[in-house]
Amino acid sequence: MTGLSAKPKILIADDAPGNIQLLVDMLASDYELAVATDGQEALQAVTAYQPDLILLDIGMPEPDGYEVCSRLKADPDTHEIPIIFLTARDAGDDEAKGLALGAIDYITKPFHPTVVAARVRNHLELKRQRDEMENMARELGMAKDAAELANLAKSEFLANMSHEIRTPMNAIIGLADLALSISMSPKLRDYLAKIANASKSLLHIINDILDFSKVEAGKISLESTDFELTRVCENLADMFREQTNEKKLELVMGMDPTCPTALRGDSFRLEQVLMNLISNALKFTEHGTVQVWLTVEQNRSDTTTAQQLTENDDLVVLIFTVRDSGIGMTRAQMDGLFMPFVQADNSTTRQYGGTGLGLSICKRLVELMGGRIWVESEPGCGSLFGFTAAFKKRPKSEQLRITPPVSLKGLPVLVVDDNTIALEIFNIMLRSFSFQPVLVTTGAEAVTEMARAIDAGTPYPLVLLDYRMPELNGIETAQQITDYSSQLKQNTAPKIILLSAFAREEDLVPQARQAGITTFLSKPITRSRLFDAIVNVLGENVVRDAGAELPGIDHRAVVEQIGGARILLVEDNLINQQVAREMLEQVGLRVTVANNGLEATRMALDMPFDLVFMDIQMPVMDGYAATRQMRGNNRFNDLPIVAMTAHAMDGDRQKSLSQGMNDHITKPIDRKQLYAALLRWIQPGKRPGPVHVPTQERMPMDPNGWKLPLSLPGIDVMAGLERLGGNHDLFRSLLLESGRHFASSADKVRTSLSGKRQDDLLTAKSLLHSIKGVAGNISALELHRAATLLEEAIKNNQKEIWPQMLDHMEQVLTPLLETIQKIEQEQRLERLERETKSSDAVAATPARTRELIDELGFLLQSNNGKALACFFALKPSLQGSSTAQKMTELEAALEQFDFATARQVLAAIDTLWRAEQPPPHDNPS
Numbered sequence: 024m025t026g027l028s029a030k031p032k033i034l035i036a037d038d039a040p041g042n043i044q045l046l047v048d049m050l051a052s053d054y055e056l057a058v059a060t061d062g063q064e065a066l067q068a069v070t071a072y073q074p075d076l077i078l079l080d081i082g083m084p085e086p087d088g089y090e091v092c093s094r095l096k097a098d099p100d101t102h103e104i105p106i107i108f109l110t111a112r113d114a115g116d117d118e119a120k121g122l123a124l125g126a127i128d129y130i131t132k133p134f135h136p137t138v139v140a141a142r143v144r145n146h147l148e149l150k151r152q153r154d155e156m157e158n159m160a161r162e163l164g165m166a167k168d169a170a171e172l173a174n175l176a177k178s179e180f181l182a183n184m185s186h187e188i189r190t191p192m193n194a195i196i197g198l199a200d201l202a203l204s205i206s207m208s209p210k211l212r213d214y215l216a217k218i219a220n221a222s223k224s225l226l227h228i229i230n231d232i233l234d235f236s237k238v239e240a241g242k243i244s245l246e247s248t249d250f251e252l253t254r255v256c257e258n259l260a261d262m263f264r265e266q267t268n269e270k271k272l273e274l275v276m277g278m279d280p281t282c283p284t285a286l287r288g289d290s291f292r293l294e295q296v297l298m299n300l301i302s303n304a305l306k307f308t309e310h311g312t313v314q315v316w317l318t319v320e321q322n323r324s325d326t327t328t329a330q331q332l333t334e335n336d337d338l339v340v341l342i343f344t345v346r347d348s349g350i351g352m353t354r355a356q357m358d359g360l361f362m363p364f365v366q367a368d369n370s371t372t373r374q375y376g377g378t379g380l381g382l383s384i385c386k387r388l389v390e391l392m393g394g395r396i397w398v399e400s401e402p403g404c405g406s407l408f409g410f411t412a413a414f415k416k417r418p419k420s421e422q423l424r425i426t427p428p429v430s431l432k433g434l435p436v437l438v439v440d441d442n443t444i445a446l447e448i449f450n451i452m453l454r455s456f457s458f459q460p461v462l463v464t465t466g467a468e469a470v471t472e473m474a475r476a477i478d479a480g481t482p483y484p485l486v487l488l489d490y491r492m493p494e495l496n497g498i499e500t501a502q503q504i505t506d507y508s509s510q511l512k513q514n515t516a517p518k519i520i521l522l523s524a525f526a527r528e529e530d531l532v533p534q535a536r537q538a539g540i541t542t543f544l545s546k547p548i549t550r551s552r553l554f555d556a557i558v559n560v561l562g563e564n565v566v567r568d569a570g571a572e573l574p575g576i577d578h579r580a581v582v583e584q585i586g587g588a589r590i591l592l593v594e595d596n597l598i599n600q601q602v603a604r605e606m607l608e609q610v611g612l613r614v615t616v617a618n619n620g621l622e623a624t625r626m627a628l629d630m631p632f633d634l635v636f637m638d639i640q641m642p643v644m645d646g647y648a649a650t651r652q653m654r655g656n657n658r659f660n661d662l663p664i665v666a667m668t669a670h671a672m673d674g675d676r677q678k679s680l681s682q683g684m685n686d687h688i689t690k691p692i693d694r695k696q697l698y699a700a701l702l703r704w705i706q707p708g709k710r711p712g713p714v715h716v717p718t719q720e721r722m723p724m725d726p727n728g729w730k731l732p733l734s735l736p737g738i739d740v741m742a743g744l745e746r747l748g749g750n751h752d753l754f755r756s757l758l759l760e761s762g763r764h765f766a767s768s769a770d771k772v773r774t775s776l777s778g779k780r781q782d783d784l785l786t787a788k789s790l791l792h793s794i795k796g797v798a799g800n801i802s803a804l805e806l807h808r809a810a811t812l813l814e815e816a817i818k819n820n821q822k823e824i825w826p827q828m829l830d831h832m833e834q835v836l837t838p839l840l841e842t843i844q845k846i847e848q849e850q851r852l853e854r855l856e857r858e859t860k861s862s863d864a865v866a867a868t869p870a871r872t873r874e875l876i877d878e879l880g881f882l883l884q885s886n887n888g889k890a891l892a893c894f895f896a897l898k899p900s901l902q903g904s905s906t907a908q909k910m911t912e913l914e915a916a917l918e919q920f921d922f923a924t925a926r927q928v929l930a931a932i933d934t935l936w937r938a939e940q941p942p943p944h945d946n947p948s
Contacts, residue, residue, distance in 0.1 A: 030055045031147050034074040036065035036091065037109065038083045042132070046078060046109075049136045050143065062086035066094060069101055076147055078139075081110040081121070089124060096125035105146050109134060161823065168821050172812060188229050193690035195222045200694060201605050220265055245391050246676060247415070250290035252282060252317070253423055253551045259297055259315070260547040261695070266305055267547070272313060274301070274547040277448035279318040280455035283339055285417040292388050293412060297343060299381040300408045304347035307406070311348030312444050315547075318342050320411055339416050340394070344409040352400040360398060361386040385410070425554050427456050431561065434458045435481070439469040439500065440489040440522070445546075449487060452550045456557075466495025470503045473517070477508065483517050485557065488540075490523035497521050498538045505539030518560040520544055581698050586611035587710030588633040588701075593623040593649065594667070595641040603636065603667065606697060611714040620649025627653060627662070633705045636667040637684065639675075647682045654683040663704035667692065737839035739802040754801070755846060761801050762843035768794050769833040776817075776825055788817050794832075805835045848882065852892065869940060872900040876933055883926045890925070891917045905939060906932045 035046050036059040043058055050056060057072045059065035061084040069077070077095075081088035088108060095101040108121045113131040121129045128142055199219040203212065256276055267274045297315070304313040320340040352360075361382050389396045393413035400406035416422075427434075436453055438460050440446045446462050453460040461483075463469050469488065476482050486504065490497035501519050508516040518541045535543070541560045544552065590612050594600045600616055607614045615630070617623035621644040623635065635653075639646040646666065653659040666679040666687040676687040685704055688696045738758075768790060775787035791814040798807035809832040816824055875897040882890040894917055901910055909932045916925040 031075040032057065032072060033143070034059065034065065034068055034072060034077045036060075036062070036068075036077065036083065036088070037080040039080070042080070042109070045136065046139070049140055054143075062088070062091045065091050069095060069104070074104060075150065076143065077104055077106045078109050078143070079106050079126075081108060081112055081117070089120065092121070092124045092126055105150055107142065107146065109139070165824055165827070168816075168824050172815060172819075172821070172824075192222065192226050192229070193692060196226070197603075197606070197692050201609075216265060220269075223262070245289040245292055245388075247287055247289065248676065249285070249287050249417060251423065252278070252284040252286055253549060255290055255294055255297070256315075256317075256549045257552065258294060258695075259301060260549055262298065263301060263305065264545055264547070267313075270305065270309070272305060272308060272311065273442055273445060274305070274313050274315070275442070275445045275448050276315045276547045276549060277317070277451060278550060279316075280451070280550075281319055282317055282341065283319075283416045284423040285421040286339070287415040287417055288392065288412075292392065296385045296388050296410065296412075297345070299385050300343075300345040300410075303381065304345050304349065304406070304408070308347045308349030311405075312442060313348075314344075314346045314444050314448075316344050316346075337415055338413055340411055340413045342409060342411050344407055346405065346407045348405045351402045351404045351406055352398075353402055357398050357400060361396065423551070425456065425551070427458075427554075427558065431558070432457045434485065435476075435483050436460045436485045436487060436557075437469060437472060437476075437483040437517070438462050438487045439464075439466065439492070439497075440487075441465060441492045442489070445489070449553075452553055455550070456554055466492050466497070466500030466503075469500050470495075470507070473504045474507055482508070485561065486517045486519045488519055488521055490521055497523070498534050498540070501535070501540050502538040508539075520556055520560060522546055522548065581610040581701055582714065584707040585633070585701060585705045585710075586714035587613065587712060588705050589613045589615070589631065589710075591615050591617060591623060591626060591632040591635045592667075593617045593620060593635060593641070593646065594638045595619055596638075603692060603697075606692065606694060610698065610701075612701075620644030620646055620652075623649050624652050627659065632662065634701065635662060635664045637664050639666060639668040639679070647678075650683045665700050665704065736842045737803050737805060737835065738842065739804050758801055758843050759847055761798075761803075762840060762847060765794065765836060765840055765843075769829065769836055772813075772832075773829060776829065784817060788814055791817070803839055806832070806839055809835045852882075872897070872936070875900060876929070876936070880926075880929060880933075883922050883929060890922070901932070901936065906935045909935065 030053065032055045033050060034057045035043055037043050037046075038060050043060075047056055047058070057068055057074065059068045063086065065077075065079070065083070066086075068074075079088045079092060083091075086094070088110065092106050092108075095104060095106065102125075106126045107128040107130060108118075108126050109130050109132065110117070110121075111132040118129040118131075127146055130139060130142065196219060199215055199222060202215050203219065207215075256278065260274070260276055263274055301313065301315060318341070320342045386396050389410045389412060394411035396408070396410035398406060398408050434457075436458050438446060438449045438453070440449065440462075441464050443464065446464065450460050450462055461472065463472055469486070473483060473486070486501075488497045488501055492500070495503070498521070501521070504519070505516060516539060519539060521535060521540045521543050523543065523545060542556060544556050590607055592600065592603055592607070592614050594603060594616065595618050604614050604616065615626060615632070617626050619641045620637075623637070624644070627635070637646040637650060644652075646668070650664050653662065653664065663686070664684045666676075666684050668675070668679075668687070668690060675689075679687040686700050688700055772787050772790050772794075775783045775790065778786075791810045795807055795810040795814065798804075798810060809828070813825070813828040813832055816828055875893065879890060879893045879897055882893055894914060898910060898914075901907070909928055913925055913928040913932065916922075916928060
């Protein structure tokens, strides 16, 4: 029905004028009436008039009333219109037939006017009420669908957000890492180091928020993969080295020698808990030491699960403690510490920052690992955070057992460190190597002890010497030891390893070499790295079991072992291509880039590769499909394929392996993980051809001339530029290409959604996925969101909300297309102006004239005010021709901005100019 203030519309279809007149007299005052005198006229009137009710005679000229009713009820557009038969046919079979065809009533002639009026009124009221109920139901259904869609969007958000956030974070962290590898001024290095540290802190906060969302939804789970406990410690040591250096704190890490190192469990989640606890300890400590200690829990009786764990020889429960010398906490602060959004420092003048989510996430992760977490603290006395976790032990043959050569057993080592905690950790480590450490806390004590040992004829062959000590620092102490040894003119000078948490190696090299220092170790120092350094300076070989972890990796090792290897990098994001490519080329690898899985499969057939780094989420063909296709060809059975992806959610690694990939590394790209994967999967050896290792940084592209404005309707300009490394020209080309892609996309989606073929919905989903991908590439965030929601609605078969969501997408798309069109016009005009300036003294050619006419036509079609400038560029080309008069008319129209007239005049000019052109000459046969 129409609005409440309008009269309902009734169509009267009857071939008897008397009946029509009677009905008109009876109903005209209350209703808007239309009349048809045969069946064909009635069908046409329904389409044009759209009545709220039809009074339909049966015995009309063809088609009769039954046929009219049948056709109307078969048409979805007219199916709901109520039909009342008014007829002289009074047999029971006639009435039954009429009602069976879908009529709501059947009144026989001669009819009583008041009865007809009452029935009409009642049926229209019933229709009004039914329409209102249907509208309410539709609105409730839309509200329900919107709520379900919002919930689905939230779930999808959790799955996708890790990838979306890590993509720009990969760029920031990766490019900062690349920049720090080149020579630069100390001030610039300081800036970049702080950018890198801040980026990693931001990534940590992002991970907290994502993980808390998963904890809240009960979606968090653990993976179970093989890992090395020593590698976890080394990763943490590397992660916090710069932070401890900046705060002038010492991070000491140690492990009980009885701890198994080859374990099976979720090392990523273990690192996450330790990283959070260490980060908090460093945050709340201004002076002193943060100590991390790992040991095996011998007895455990707090839960039945724990008892069962310890009874199983394949399982081990480890205790991890993080102790700091910071500000400490009160009992009240500790009571709610593991609850979400609770912070020890929650004042409005907060000094320490943080999300208040980290410890609540740690508690949940520790519980999932079969453990518990606790805190011990007193104000002003520091804090101790401890937790337990259960892991599966791998076979003894895979455990890391460092066996020193026979010649080094019982080796006396002088250890000098003013930090008693560090000193005790070194004592434990060295004794686990079967060495005999002697511990002193000052440089003066070290000189005295070395002199005593030399005089006794038992000089120390090795000294571990801390750099930052009161009175005599490490270099000064080493100098005195070296001087004393040289005065005796005996071969008593020891090998000295300088230990430092606060100084860069390159800053100390000149004076350290002069003082007789052999090598450096940066704190925090792990057991494995300490042993490697000792045996290296003493000229011995490290003896390790086959299952031991990969030693520390640097780029030189990669160049020496696999330099010249061919890498296929499959990645659709331009800035990620740049980061990964430069990291790989820095170690002498030859990199070929494919933009999607389909390109990758074709390239792999054309040339041999030693390894493929495969992104997962790509257009055309994703990483999973590309891997399956490669594995389907026996030629690629032995080709290593490593996932390099921002998919870092639970189960993503296992999914990559199940699809046929050999390994899985996540973005942001960690240089050590990258190099470890290369050495793990590429066979060492020399490759043909020279190995090129870049010695200079690559300068980023600097756009000349044209630059994007800071804001554009429908586009997040800053996000788009960040994605493309600040390349304005590349961004513009992407926008123009996107404009062509979007030009008729909404119409195509609408056509597909209204189609009747089975594959029309597949076409619609494919179109929307493409729109979503292109929108994401140019940072058209609203369009990306609108396309995503409509795509989800199609997947869930929510047909009733398709039109509304498609209209919304079109509303978002329209200003975006206008923006892109303006940019295209500006580009055309820029090119036109450049060409005009460069050809001022050059006679116009027919080809050039043709181009200018077409250019002017384009500008006139869009009513562009710059058309006048184009006209003046064209004008010299047509001087002296038959178009002179028309050119005057065109100029006048343009000066008045009468674009409609200008288009007509230009068409006439084009016709005259074409007629003057000589016909093309045929080539002789």
